[in-house]
Amino acid sequence: MREGPDIARIASLVGDPARANMLTALMGGTALTATELALEAGVSLPTASSHLSKLMEGGLLTLASQGRHRYYGLAGPQVAGMIEAITGVAASVGPQRVRPGPRDAAMRVARVCYDHLAGEQAVAMLDRLVARKILVRDDNEIRLGQSAASHFAAIGINVEHKARRPACRACLDWSVRRSHLAGTLGAAILYKILSEKWARREKDSRAVIFSPTGKQAFEKVFLG
Amino acid sequence: MREGPDIARIASLVGDPARANMLTALMGGTALTATELALEAGVSLPTASSHLSKLMEGGLLTLASQGRHRYYGLAGPQVAGMIEAITGVAASVGPQRVRPGPRDAAMRVARVCYDHLAGEQAVAMLDRLVARKILVRDDNEIRLGQSAASHFAAIGINVEHKARRPACRACLDWSVRRSHLAGTLGAAILYKILSEKWARREKDSRAVIFSPTGKQAFEKVFLG
DNA sequence: AGAATGCTTCGATGAGGAACGAACTATGCG
DNA sequence: CGCATAGTTCGTTCCTCATCGAAGCATTCT
Numbered sequence: 471m472r473e474g475p476d477i478a479r480i481a482s483l484v485g486d487p488a489r490a491n492m493l494t495a496l497m498g499g500t501a502l503t504a505t506e507l508a509l510e511a512g513v514s515l516p517t518a519s520s521h522l523s524k525l526m527e528g529g530l531l532t533l534a535s536q537g538r539h540r541y542y543g544l545a546g547p548q549v550a551g552m553i554e555a556i557t558g559v560a561a562s563v564g565p566q567r568v569r570p571g572p573r574d575a576a577m578r579v580a581r582v583c584y585d586h587l588a589g590e591q592a593v594a595m596l597d598r599l600v601a602r603k604i605l606v607r608d609d610n611e612i613r614l615g616q617s618a619a620s621h622f623a624a625i626g627i628n629v630e631h632k633a634r635r636p637a638c639r640a641c642l643d644w645s646v647r648r649s650h651l652a653g654t655l656g657a658a659i660l661y662k663i664l665s666e667k668w669a670r671r672e673k674d675s676r677a678v679i680f681s682p683t684g685k686q687a688f689e690k691v692f693l694g
Numbered sequence: 695m696r697e698g699p700d701i702a703r704i705a706s707l708v709g710d711p712a713r714a715n716m717l718t719a720l721m722g723g724t725a726l727t728a729t730e731l732a733l734e735a736g737v738s739l740p741t742a743s744s745h746l747s748k749l750m751e752g753g754l755l756t757l758a759s760q761g762r763h764r765y766y767g768l769a770g771p772q773v774a775g776m777i778e779a780i781t782g783v784a785a786s787v788g789p790q791r792v793r794p795g796p797r798d799a800a801m802r803v804a805r806v807c808y809d810h811l812a813g814e815q816a817v818a819m820l821d822r823l824v825a826r827k828i829l830v831r832d833d834n835e836i837r838l839g840q841s842a843a844s845h846f847a848a849i850g851i852n853v854e855h856k857a858r859r860p861a862c863r864a865c866l867d868w869s870v871r872r873s874h875l876a877g878t879l880g881a882a883i884l885y886k887i888l889s890e891k892w893a894r895r896e897k898d899s900r901a902v903i904f905s906p907t908g909k910q911a912f913e914k915v916f917l918g
Numbered sequence: 919a920g921a922a923t924g925c926t927t928c929g930a931t932g933a934g935g936a937a938c939g940a941a942c943t944a945t946g947c948g
Numbered sequence: 949c950g951c952a953t954a955g956t957t958c959g960t961t962c963c964t965c966a967t968c969g970a971a972g973c974a975t976t977c978t
Contacts, residue, residue, distance in 0.1 A: 485706025
């Protein structure tokens with residue numbers, strides 16, 4: 471008999487199909503209401519509510535009440551990282567995927583991870599930002615380089631971080647198995663990409679699809 | 695309703711207390727027999743056997759039969775990484791640990807992770823090896839530096855890697871949240887530490903306790 | 919061969935928990 | 949105020965699955 475962190479308690483929370491669907495949906499980064507999550511999970515509202523209170527009690531979710539809406543979101547990057555880790559194992563030992571479908575391919579290229587961009591594009595971007603010394607990397611710590619403030623200001627991103635949450639953070643990519651950029655800066659970049667309409671979210675999926683011109687713009691700004 | 699990797703299936707495997715205990719025990723790195731795992735999990739042999747076949751079917755374990763013994767081990771580093779990720783979440787949202795006990799403190803300093811050393815000591819070691827350019831780091835890729843072969847040969851470690859498994863690999867530490875060294879080289883170093891009796895395994899725990907002289911020897915060789 | 923050990927399979931039992939409908943609370947709208 | 953929408957709580961039903969004892973294989977020891 472062992473003691474220590476109760477990993478079974480956490481894992482069993484993720485281990486229910488309905489809850490797993492909810493968490494996967496929340497990996498999209500936007501907080502969702504109980505009704506939306508019930509739909510995602512394919513269960514009735516009461517059932518979803520029960521699951522959500524369990525996830526809350528388990529500390530995996532945060533709750534923001536706005537009027538009669540209650541928005542549930544992932545509790546933090548660590549939880550998102552855990553989900554990615556489980557997803558990675560499930561994908562590799564998983565049901566012998568006959569051949570990765572088109573959606574999977576798109577997911578590999580670019581997708582949303584919690585609140586920032588993941589996938590090959592995101593990994594390439596971080597590599598390039600570090601190579602250009604705009605960001606300075608030290609293991610999982612990523613700091614802003616000398617030129618970061620001016621560089622990002624030029625494209626309309628303010629890197630002042632007043633919040634406790636770090637501006638930069640490394641996040642492990644389950645498809646590429648290399649790091650991409652998380653943190654408030656990662657979130658700001660994703661916001662930029664979507665608001666500039668360089669790319670759009672695939673409906674009901676984490677995939678991010680770049681338009682031809684959007685891809686050029688993105689590469690010019692971040693991979694140039 | 696979502697598709698994609700069946701994360702609930704994997705998580706629910708870890709979500710049973712008995713199975714979670716088994717997996718945690720296997721994080722110690724050595725493969726264990728069904729009887730030993732039954733003891734660890736605190737269940738009867740038939741129950742353990744049933745759990746083990748489920749874990750096998752789920753692809754989380756590997757099996758090596760030797761005579762009438764059947765040794766179960768974790769299926770690979772990816773599975774180990776997932777367990778660490780879950781452990782990290784469980785520890786942080788966990789039952790408000792009043793104060794970390796002595797064993798927890800020891801675990802933070804040095805412990806076994808699958809087959810290599812983890813904890814503050816291991817993180818410091820990797821940092822130092824990279825700083826001395828004995829290893830070359832590029833994100834999660836870690837390669838041998840020019841001087842690696844001679845350096846490790848001097849302390850009796852052969853870094854020839856004929857096996858498919860890479861000599862070096864970064865592994866994320868749940869307590870320190872920075873990387874430490876995994877791969878065959880990481881395993882060889884742990885073996886060195888234990889065989890030289892610089893440190894001993896804490897019974898029924900992943901903790902690794904250095905002796906005063908052993909700590910000096912370790913620091914001289916790897917942190918010098 | 920016979921006995922002992924290691925482990926798995928079978929069958930029965932029981933508990934936990936996922937599900938939903940109905941009733942209840944809370945917020946917003948006219 | 950009354951109605952609609954959003955969500956939770958309650959109680960019941962049902963089913964999965966963890967558990968163990970007993971019996972069955974397999975391997976090694978003597």
